[in-house]
Each structure stands twice: as structure tokens, then as C-alpha cells.
Amino acid sequence: MYKILTFNNISTRGLERLPRERFEVSSEIQHPDAVLLRSAKLHDWAVPDTLKAVGRAGAGVNNIPMAAMNERGIPVFNAPGANANAVKELVLAGMFLAARNICPAWAFAQTLEGDDAAMNKAAEAGKKQFTGFELPGRTLGVIGLGAIGVSVANAAAALGMKVVGYDPKITVRSAWNLESGVYRAQSVDEVMTASDIVTLHVPEVDETRGMINAARLAASREGQVLLNFARAGIVDDDAIIKALDEGRLSRYVCDFPAAALKGHDGVVALPHIGASTDEAQENCAIMAADEVRDFLETGNVTNAVNFPELILPRNAGGDRLTVVNANVPNMLGQISSALAEAGLNIDDMYNKSQGELAYSVADVDGTIPPAVIERLQGIDGVLMVRVI
Ligand SMILES: NC(=O)c1ccc[n+]([C@@H]2O[C@H](COP(=O)([O-])OP(=O)(O)OC[C@H]3O[C@@H](n4cnc5c(N)ncnc54)[C@H](O)[C@@H]3O)[C@@H](O)[C@H]2O)c1
């Protein structure tokens, strides 16, 4: 029986993928084999020795202590693209909100008083302050052309916008999916100066933290609208307020309320609802649950951000050994020697590496004795050993 600890509300459609006869799933489990979570922050969590996998029912993994997971040889699975449509739709809503001054116009309408005639008269008199602009012909800058960025870029192109995109590590898949008319910028600065509206779709990592800062905003196109449905840390909130006050930015629409932003007329801050649709929550939960289940039951890896993709069809017969180790020389030799010395033959084996980690799955022709497991665990650089 595998034990799965949940940290957030995970859609029941996802939890149903973990059959109760083989998986115990609860938010109060001790000694979990795996966790499923959304945005809960695990940085201060004492990682239990029993943990073998993390399933993030979403895209971003900045709430997970990746270094600690790598040190223990624990894969972190996520759900790439599973909430991209939900975020794209909210980004489009954000563009329309900003272009048509919908939030202040709505706030104004709520202040109207009197009978219908008086309200109508005041509405007609006041509406000129909310004159906006239309999107066709305007330039949208998209920073980060992954699942969400590509989806937003294509939708904006379909609305008649010019689109400028920047992503130095764009994948072949994203490049294939991207509208051919999207102009490829060479830098963040180029996007900032070329665009009427800029939208951010990068992960929060060291390289992107504080990416939109005072210098970049000072050089941006005057009156720009900035949309941030990626992560709070990518943007310097104090610099945003200054840019709004100076008119460099006309509106900042984001998914991340913060003290520095509160109460400013130019800010529309939503409560991190980019992925909050039934469809996205189900897609993410199903994908993460399937990935974690497959890893626990077969050792196969799909969509782990820190592990190589590895799928080895099960060779019927003996045990399956999985080993995670530091990506250094002579590990495979030591692993196969330990098996050979115990008289075990390897029927099938697959080894791959990614970054600092290497992962091996081997099907052997018998039962792996506890002494061999202990020996494997004792090899310098071996981080995790499992027999399935
Ligand atoms: N508001 C929400 O609820 C919500 C929902 C989903 C995702 N997100 C955030 O959006 C981010 C993007 O999601 P996604 O599904 O598109 O992820 P993704 O991995 O498909 O795409 C991210 C893209 O950013 C690019 N990138 C990385 N560093 C870059 C840099 N310095 N400059 C330009 N591009 C860079 C990558 O090459 C990649 O193509 C997530 O990491 C997450 O933080 C927020």
C-alpha cells in the first residue's frame, strides 16, 4: 500500500486515479511515499525519509525545495501545459480589462446614485474618463514562450495584434506550435521597448527573479500595460508603483496581491486564480497523480523537472531495481557488479542522466536479496534504491 500525502485541495478526478486498494490518500498521512500538492510551500517542510516522489498539480515548482529533492534522489513531477488554457483565458481577460479601463469604470458605475434618469445622466457625463483602446494593430510582447506564452501569443495574433516573443530556450515543440507571424526578439529589453502590452510567462528561477526592474521599466514604451500571471518574484513591485506614478506604465494586471501594490489605481491584482478553473484543476490533478502512480508502481518517469524521461516496459519475471545516483563515472559498473555477484542476471536495463542526477531501471531474473540492496545503498553517490 502506497501512502500519498496531499497538501492542497487536489481535484477528486485526479485522486480517483489512485485506487484505494493500493493507495492510501489523505492530508494527514505519516511517513508518505509521495506528496501531491498545488501551491503549498514545502521549503520549511521536514522531508520524511520515506518520501520517493513529489507530484505538483500545476506548472511552477518554485514552492518545492529542488536542491533538497535532488540530494535525496526524489523526482518532482509537474503537469506541463495542463493549466495553460486557463491562464491564457485570464491573460486575455487582463488585456481587455486594461485596454477598456473596466475596473475603474465598474467602480465608477457603482458610485452612481439617484433614479434611473439621474444614474444614466451621470454615467453619460462620466464615461469619457474611461475611453480605452482596441487591440488589433497593437503590439503584445510575450516573455517566455512555453505552454502558456505560446497559447497567449497565438490568441493575440488571432485578435489582430502584432506579437513579439522572447525565449532564449524555446523548445522545438513550442516553436512548432507558435504562429509563424510572431516576431522573434533578441532580448527582454527589445520586448519592453517594442510593446504596448507585455505579458510574462517565465518560471521563477534565479535567472528570472526581479527580471522586470526599475531600469527595464524606465526604458519601456511609455504608457505600457504589464501583465504578470507568472510569479510575483519576477517583478519588482516598488519599481512598478514608481513606473505607474510616472506614467511609464498605464496599468499593472497581475495574479499576485502584495502590500506594495494595494490600493493603487493602476493596479489590478487578482488572488492567484490563473489556474482556478474546474478543467485546469482536473487536468493538473490527473496528470500529476498518473505520473506519481506510474513512478511508484513501475519506476518509469514522465514529466519530472529534475529527472530524465525514462520508460522501460516491464520484463516479466524477477524484480525491478531502480537506482538514483549522482551523475558521475563508474556508477553503472558498481551497480551491475553488485547484481552479478549475487548471481542475478540483468534481463533489461535503461540508464539516463539529467543535470546532476542519473537514473537506472533494471529488470533482473530473480529476487534481489536485502544484502544487495544494502550494498547498493552504500555505494558512494547512490541516493535512492528501490525494488519493485
Ligand atoms: N497564475 C497562475 O496560476 C499560473 C498558472 C500556471 C503557471 N504559472 C506560472 O507560469 C510559468 C510558465 O508556465 P508554462 O506552463 O508556460 O511553463 P513552461 O515551462 O511551458 O514555459 C516556460 C518558458 O519560459 C522560458 N524561459 C525560461 N527562462 C527564460 C528567460 N530568462 N527568458 C525568457 N524565457 C525564459 C522557458 O524556455 C520556457 O519556454 C510557470 O513556471 C508558473 O510559474 C502561473
Ligand SMILES: O=C(O)CC[C@@H](O)C(=O)O
Ligand atoms: O494550483 C494553483 O492554483 C496554481 C498553480 C500555478 O501557479 C502553476 O504554477 O501551475
